Amino acid sequence: MKYMKGLLLFVTAGLFLAACTxxxxxxxxxxxxxxxxxxxxxxxxxxxxxxxxxxxxxxxxxxxxxxxxxxxxxxxxxxxxxxxxxxxxxxxxxxxxxxxxxxxxxxxxxxxxxxxxxxxxxxxxxxxxxxxxxxxxxxxxxxxxxxxxxxxxxxxxxxxxxxxxxxxxxxxxxxxxxxxxxxxxxxxxxxxxxxxxxxxxxxxxxxxxxxASDSFYVLLIRQNINDGTLQLILPADLADSTKNKPKHPPKNFPIAIDAINSKRKIKVMDHSKNEIDLTITLDCRLLEIHSSLAIGDQKVTEKIEEAMNKKIESEITRIIKYSQEVNSDIFGFGEHFHAQVRDAKLTEEKWHELYPKMKVNVKIETEIIRSGVVE
Structure with missing residues (x-):
């Protein structure tokens, strides 16, 4: 009986809702x-x-x-x-x-x-x-x-x-x-x-x-990512790190990577000086690189990672400076500043006064996890 009452209630409710549709x-x-x-x-x-x-x-x-x-x-x-x-x-x-x-x-x-x-x-x-x-x-x-x-x-x-x-x-x-x-x-x-x-x-x-070529860097600053492809142009002196130096080394080394995982950390170092540290760790896979670079050699891999760090740091610093020039904090640095500084009392007007003068110390820590199908 209780089951029949429940079924009747369900059907009645369904008819009512259908009538209102x-x-x-x-x-x-x-x-x-x-x-x-x-x-x-x-x-x-x-x-x-x-x-x-x-x-x-x-x-x-x-x-x-x-x-x-x-x-x-x-x-x-x-x-x-x-x-x-x-x-x-x-x-x-x-x-x-x-x-x-x-x-x-x-x-x-x-x-x-x-x-x-x-x-x-x-x-x-x-x-x-x-x-x-x-x-x-x-x-x-x-x-x-x-x-x-x-x-x-x-x-x-x-x-x-x-x-x-x-x-x-x-x-x-x-x-x-x-x-x-x-x-x-x-x-x-x-x-x-x-x-x-x-x-x-x-x-x-x-x-x-x-x-659009800056979008990968913008994403790295704004959030943690686990996808995306990036092309970098690394300096020619990378050829010095390989044992079998090419007879005609290229002027530079274009490489392509994809992000497996990235994590960012934003820390206010000195609020009185309006200074923050931005640290990004990036695990990536090497998709394309010049054949003269022996990526199986650990020293060569470390040189590549070092060159990648410098290049990405340079590009991210450039993008942040541009956002400061146009006074648009699309990265949410103001929210981190407010959360980490006690009694910051930041308003929109005050933050847009501080943001163009803020010092951002960028540090990139890249690690090549995989380098294609051949390790």
Missing amino acids: EYRLLERISLVTLIGYDIEDDQIDATTVVRQINPEFESSVEIHSETAKTSKGTRVKADLKTAKTLMAGQLRVVLFGDELAEEGIGEAIHTLAMNSEITTSIYLGVVEGTSKNLLESEYPNITDIGQHVFNLMDHNIKQQQMISSTLHEVVRDIYSPLRDFTLPVVKKEGEYIDMSGIALFQGGTMVGMLP
């Missing part, structure tokens, strides 16, 4: 998969990638562009031109033209975060140029521009070749007074779309940009 037939709605925002004559220009599905369940991609004072205004204009309801539940990417990013996108991100239709796992990015030009251009090998851009960003982020920029992560950084946010940059390159860089922000405004 709002059904949306695919052929009656338009699925928005990507939105690009630009600024044009002090107005917002929104370019929307829409997937249409007909009663035979065949889909097609349409691109609409509208201009208004607000992003909601562009949505209203788009609704007036379509016979189907625009649904943002399948939105995967939001892009901002670089001119709009330089004007400031803090309010636009706030509006996105308030929209209950949109999941916080969508990716945000910046376009070199206008998002309208990128989205409305024709690409022979791309049938669905919205899905393509999402796949491009998702693949590189998961492979740890590019910083992650979900709405959730960006909003978290925006509301942290001691940390700035960063977004990946995409660019139209002929018939293709490339990941071209990393945009640095302060207070919602883009203040600088780093090339």
Whole structure:
């Protein structure tokens, strides 16, 4: 009897919930998969990638562009031109033209975060140029521009070749007074779309940009990683460490590594002098190197590790100095400073006064764990 009562309650609840469900037939709605925002004559220009599905369940991609004072205004204009309801539940990417990013996108991100239709796992990015030009251009090998851009960003982020920029992560950084946010940059390159860089922000405004080749270093500073590939150019004097010196040694030694594991440690050394230590340990696998270097020789391997340490330290120091020049703490050093210094009483304004003058001592400790299939 008790079992029957429980079953009856379950069925009744199911019927009640089903009755409350709002059904949306695919052929009656338009699925928005990507939105690009630009600024044009002090107005917002929104370019929307829409997937249409007909009663035979065949889909097609349409691109609409509208201009208004607000992003909601562009949505209203788009609704007036379509016979189907625009649904943002399948939105995967939001892009901002670089001119709009330089004007400031803090309010636009706030509006996105308030929209209950949109999941916080969508990716945000910046376009070199206008998002309208990128989205409305024709690409022979791309049938669905919205899905393509999402796949491009998702693949590189998961492979740890590019910083992650979900709405959730960006909003978290925006509301942290001691940390700035960063977004990946995409660019139209002929018939293709490339990941071209990393945009640095302060207070919602883009203040600088780093090339995509710096993304591995940025990731090393920001977080512990266990993937990603890096190419380094090491000095020619490495040939001196090998027993069988080549008759015609190369001018330098390009190598390729992938990260097996990295760990970072940030320690405030002297808060009165605004000085911190950044130590990164990197276990890696050597994927490619000149055949003249006998990697089976421990002394040669140690020389390679030493050269790698110097090169990575130099590159990371350069990137941190650039972030200080544009005053964008995308690495969260301010949060570590606040956590480690008692009674720091840091505010956003005070930290942005300290950050450009902060001294960062970078130390890299590299260890080659494996060197390909032949040890």
